[in-house]
Amino acid sequence: MSELNDKKRNINDKKNNKILDSQGIFHESVLFGILLAIVGGFLDAYTYVGRDGVFANAQTGNIVLLGVYAAKGAWGQALFHIPPILAFVLGVIVTQAIKTKASHFFTLDWKRIVLMMEILVLVVVGFIPQTYPSIIVNVAISFVASVQVSSFSKLVDSPYATTMCTGNLRSASQAAYQAVTQKDRRSAVIAIRYFMIILFFVLGAVLGGLLTWKLEAKAVWGCVLILIIVVFLLIISDRNIGTNESDTAGI
Numbered sequence: 001m002s003e004l005n006d007k008k009r010n011i012n013d014k015k016n017n018k019i020l021d022s023q024g025i026f027h028e029s030v031l032f033g034i035l036l037a038i039v040g041g042f043l044d045a046y047t048y049v050g051r052d053g054v055f056a057n058a059q060t061g062n063i064v065l066l067g068v069y070a071a072k073g074a075w076g077q078a079l080f081h082i083p084p085i086l087a088f089v090l091g092v093i094v095t096q097a098i099k100t101k102a103s104h105f106f107t108l109d110w111k112r113i114v115l116m117m118e119i120l121v122l123v124v125v126g127f128i129p130q131t132y133p134s135i136i137v138n139v140a141i142s143f144v145a146s147v148q149v150s151s152f153s154k155l156v157d158s159p160y161a162t163t164m165c166t167g168n169l170r171s172a173s174q175a176a177y178q179a180v181t182q183k184d185r186r187s188a189v190i191a192i193r194y195f196m197i198i199l200f201f202v203l204g205a206v207l208g209g210l211l212t213w214k215l216e217a218k219a220v221w222g223c224v225l226i227l228i229i230v231v232f233l234l235i236i237s238d239r240n241i242g243t244n245e246s247d248t249a250g251i
Contacts, residue, residue: 026237028154034200036162039223041204049212051134056141057163084142091146114151126221
């Protein structure tokens with residue numbers, strides 16, 4: 001009887017630990033967010049350094065330039081900024097379709113599918129020489145960034161983004177203000193999480209810039225390696241959750 005109680009207590013402890021770490025959901029964990037933030041910073045540096053000084057992750061710049069060139073009547077330059085915007089929209093649509101339909105068409109869950117789709121696109125991008133028109137790569141990166149930011153938008157219990165920093169910086173500043181003015185420990189923890197994501201985004205940009213200067217087009221395969229690690233960790237996490245659920249069912 002005492003052994004049974006000990007076993008139940010251990011399972012309850014595991015459940016409590018999961019609650020502290022986003023209910024044990026790896027794709028909402030800080031480690032997962034850090035790895036994807038590295039990819040996000042890397043891709044922004046990759047397109048800026050190696051693909052005509054473009055930030056392909058976020059579409060604010062493309063939308064602004066579309067309006068600016070349209071106002072000047074430079075329609076050729078204005079139209080140049082439409083494909084990345086459309087690629088971003090397509091990424092959102094594809095991601096939502098995968099999330100809602102994956103169980104009907106695939107044996108893998110949607111998280112692995114979108115990560116493997118990112119990997120596949122980036123592998124192809126690495127084969128496109130820098131002598132080719134940059135718009136091809138920038139459209140592909142815009143699609144990848146859209147898929148990533150649409151798929152993974154929760155950091156433990158807070159919304160965030162792994163392909164851009166503006167929203168994260170705002171949220172981090174708000175949480176830091178609350179932590180200082182109200183002596184709120186939870187807000188301090190949230191602020192630290194956000195600042196960690198921003199820090200690793202910057203480190204990803206440093207890594208992306210250095211590798212792009214050295215390896216040119218093939219530098220993007222650094223992101224492929226990181227994403228493969230993410231998929232591997234996700235598989236391990238899913239197996240551990242399945243094991244824990246089996247242990248619970250056996251009681």
